[in-house]
Amino acid sequence: MSPAYISALSALFGSLIGAFASVATTWLTQHHQDETRRLAQQNARRERVFVEFIDLSSKAFVDALQQTSIGDAKHVMSLYATMGKLRLFASIRTIEAAERVMDRIIATYYSPGLDTQTRPELDRKSDVLREFAECCRAELRP
Template structure:
């Protein structure tokens, strides 16, 4: 074989390998960036959903402690957020949110609480129906963070 043909083939193969390497590196970089952006967006979306759920659940629970008549639009909004959690969140988070919704509905069926009873509930911690939900959410975010590394 002619030395010039070997040289030309080596140059072509080298150029092809270099081009493929460049394309592959670019594709991997872009894929990594897209995944990181998606995870960041997903985390923000979950944080906003959990914040909105906590605020709505708090309002509904306080209303349930003071009234026998449920605030149906607020309960509907609360259960819409629970349904969104079933789609977006871990099973543990969605299950805990569902338990909170059930506790709120059950609270409407209980007698109204006086201000003194509310104060006692604050003192013994029984008014906090969102504590375990917060813990489960924190664990989910820790799991999401661990997936990044």
């Protein structure tokens, strides 16, 4: 084989290797950007459902404190609908915390109403959404 052919083949293979490296780098960069975008969209979706559950739970809990039974089921039904959304996107730990919130709200509906004339004893157990919010924060943390 003549030295001219060796030089030409070397240049050709060098160009091919350079082109392959460029294509591989571009593909890896694009793949990483797509994965990052997908994770950001998933977190945004979870965050919207978590906020929706917190809002609805707060309204239902206030209603439950004022009632001695479920008079208008719309508060509870919207919570059940949001719970279904949570089951699609949230972790098991977060779902279990949400179920405990719902159980507490239902139990509050059938307990004596809140006496607004006396100051109730407050402690960490009074915050029905604390555990759920902590689970959500842990789940949204990168």
